[in-house]
Amino acid sequence: MANQRQIHIKLEENLHTKLRKTSKDKGITMQEFVTKALNNELYYQSELNLDTHSFTFIDLFAGIGGMRIAFEAAGGRCVFTSEIDKFCKKTYFGNFGEVPEGDIAKVKESDIPDHDILVAGFPCQPFSIAGVSKKRSLGKEDGFLDKTQGTLFFDIARIIKEKKPKAFLLENVKNLRSHDKGKTFQIICKTLEELGYKVNSRILDGHHFVPQHRERIFIVGILEDIQAEDPLESLPLPEPNHKVRDILEKEVDDKYTLSDKLWDYLQSYAKKHREKGNGFGFGKVNLDGITRTLSARYYKDGSEILIPQKGKNPRRLTPKECARLQGFPETFEIPVSDTQAYKQFGNSVTVPLVTAIAEQLVNNLHFNKEKVKS
Known part of the structure; x- marks a missing residue:
């Protein structure tokens, strides 16, 4: 000490x-x-x-x-x-x-x-x-x-x-x-x-x-x-020239990967609405493009911004990536749970x-x- x-x-x-x-x-x-x-x-x-x-x-x-x-x-x-x-x-x-x-x-x-x-x-x-x-x-x-x-x-x-x-x-x-x-x-x-x-x-x-x-x-x-x-x-x-891949962390905990149950649900939900002519569904991101709007409900299922992964289900953004997506400095501290962090950055x-x-x-x-x- x-x-x-x-x-x-x-x-x-x-x-x-x-x-x-x-x-x-x-x-x-x-x-x-x-x-x-x-x-x-x-x-x-x-x-x-x-x-x-x-x-x-x-x-x-x-x-x-x-x-x-x-x-x-x-x-x-x-x-x-x-x-x-x-x-x-x-x-x-x-x-x-x-x-x-x-x-x-x-x-x-x-x-x-x-x-x-x-x-x-x-x-x-x-x-x-x-x-x-x-x-x-x-x-x-x-x-x-x-x-x-x-x-x-x-x-x-x-x-x-x-x-x-x-x-x-x-x-x-x-x-x-x-x-x-x-x-x-x-x-x-x-x-x-x-x-x-x-x-x-x-x-x-x-x-x-x-x-x-x-x-x-x-x-x-x-x-x-x-x-x-x-x-x-x-x-x-x-001029807009930013890419999603630029804000991603190099190593991400598996807890942010969607479960099979949730991923199956999101896909079936999107399919059902497509058949009805609606645009509702998940937002799988093009890493060389931009994301949809991060919302305060992101903690629920992360469906509006999903990061593709090779060989496994897509994942949510991490709270740190949400901070970067909103342009917060790298030194910004996140002293709350993931759920609260998602709400906070979604409202910011x-x-x-x-x-x-x-x-x-x-x-x-x-x-x-x-x-x-x-």
């Missing part, structure tokens, strides 16, 4: 209680928790030079931190983060040394630090469109508060209204644009415009950066009084795509011209 030195620190009682509870929930000692947090902080201070950064940002509905990696790479410092899923929080802590705040609905907007950019990969919930006249007759508030109350987007809107960041980047599934015949998306954009922002959106495919077909909608807003080119319109996209963003958007947004806002001290 390496030589160890002791330090003695005093903590406020509420912080000590929180530290003890969090350590217990994670199944580690308080010393292990603090050591991990210090190591991560020192790493980021040295690697990213956070003493001077171009801008600050907050990371809402953070998942496992894909958006954070992207915006830190663009020169930002994260000053607040929230995520409700306990397994995502474990992965987040393992990589950033921080435990995100929990339910954002329970966090007062006034308690969130000031920031330059808000980023959020928020879940899509149905929006209730009530008649404004009826609300007014009942003495209730209309406008953005009325239209988005009760949805997770409301929490983004109330924080933007309070903090007025210079810009924001929101990410969601492609179908958000057509949800409820386009009404949901219309409300989102109108809400953000009412808050004083120039809003634009664009559906982008991750296959420009990784060997995966993954279309997502990105929404950017910039304060109306800021003169800046829209980053989605000016975003340079490289394609990191290099978001990094490209973040860099374009930062360049257009000229943050790089005015360094900010921590």
Whole structure:
């Protein structure tokens, strides 16, 4: 065991209680928790030079931190983060040394630090469109508060209204644009415009950066009084030239190979739907091509992305390969079960795509011209 030195620190009682509870929930000692947090902080201070950064940002509905990696790479410092899923929080802590705040609905907007950019990969919930006249007759508030109350987007809107960041980047599934015949998306954009922002959106495919077909909608807003080119319109996209074989591990445990029972089921299921004229079925990958979209249900049977193997049944991707497929760095830790890892990477963003958007947004806002001290 390496030589160890002791330090003695005093903590406020509420912080000590929180530290003890969090350590217990994670199944580690308080010393292990603090050591991990210090190591991560020192790493980021040295690697990213956070003493001077171009801008600050907050990371809402953070998942496992894909958006954070992207915006830190663009020169930002994260000053607040929230995520409700306990397994995502474990992965987040393992990589950033921080435990995100929990339910954002329970966090007062006034308690969130000031920031330059808000980023959020928020879940899509149905929006209730009530008649404004009826609300007014009942003495209730209309406008953005009325239209988005009760949805997770409301929490983004109330924080933007309070903090007025210079810009924001929101990410969601492609179908958000057509949800409820386009009404949901219309409300989102109108809400953000009412808050004083120039809003634009664009559906982008991750296959420009990784060997995966993954279309997502990105929404950017910039304060109306800021003169800046829209980053989605000016975003340079490289020609897709990635291959699945480039992200595969050299040695893979046999546990990822499909059982005969599961493989027979997937083949018969696909055959049945082909006979009906449907396109449902498994996705056996061309190793020199790209994959289908990795989804959060991948843990169930891996059917949408199956890797062919010589002389035996195809296999699932490993969690490490899922991380690579989403463009996470090689050093990214996966401290959870395979099932949770599949869910997490299936719900995550394609990191290099978001990094490209973040860099374009930062360049257009000229943050790089005015360094900010921590």
